[in-house]
Amino acid sequence: DIVMTQSPDSLAVSLGERATINCKSSQSVLYSSNNKNSLVWYQQKPGQPPKLLIYWASTRESGVPDRFSGSGSGTDFTLTISSLQAEDVAVYYCQQYYTTPLTFGGGTKVEIK
């Protein structure tokens, strides 16, 4: 199984400042047929299901604000919130869809400092 490791576990950032979340996979999730990384990022607010933010490691889902961006390749990935807003308080998860079993990172809780 591909193990997904997120860091940090939690993060407190001032409003308007940058938040950076890291995700590392135990093996490459680069899909050779299209040269894209099979990695997504979700946002989950309390009492709600996860919401897809980013897929193919760096493609923003429709309707997602452009302050959210994804980067990385192979085994190391980053989700960046360029200017944290109050509504961004949530838990963020990475997940690989390169192969089954689909596996998730442990989550990063983002709070306001």
Added chain:
Amino acid sequence: EVHLVESGGGLVQPGGSLRLSCGASGFTFSDHYMEWVRQPPGKGLEWVGRIRHKAHSYITEYAASVKGRFTISRDDSNNSLYLQMNSLKTEDTAVYYCVRNDYGRLDSWGQGTLVTVSS
């Protein structure tokens, strides 16, 4: 708009069975792989399993933790997804989400249904 609604959750004793359902609307259900993902209270996300579409022979895949106990099925004529859970354990307690797979990414999630396994 894609809409997924789970039902069938509740309290069940260890060793018991439960069948979850998921009704889908707003998209061509038969064109998509469908997934079940669960989340124990206060914890992270765990993939439960998948069912492919007809063109891929409705092949199912499961997490090791549920293989042999859980069965995923679908009824494309009724836009419905099912999760039959047998031999339930306390560690199966979780919110169970029905999720659409769109070319690999899990892009639409239901609100979830809570399954509690306890004596």
